[in-house]
């Protein structure tokens with residue numbers, strides 16, 4: 001397993017972080033029980049390991065979102081628990097949405 005925590009976020013350029021903060025304004029994960037709603041950190045929507053692309057592409061603003069510390073921590077835990085198992089399935093649509 002090549003999971004190195006901390007290494008990926010440190011490579012995001014400061015001005016990209018500033019852009020994501022300005023764009024997202026509030027935490028984009030929003031776990032209801034823990035979210036503070038503020039943007040404390042920047043999360044990779046698709047992890048660098050999953051992307052298998054150059055780091056500079058992974059750190060594009062389109063692959064980043066602002067998150068709060070508690071949500072980011074939980075998300076990181078979920079990602080590492082998922083491990084080799086793909087955990088990228090989109091959730092099923094909520095009932096009643098399909099017409």
Ligand SMILES: [Zn+2]
Nearest residue numbers: 027035068071
């Ligand atoms: Zn949050």
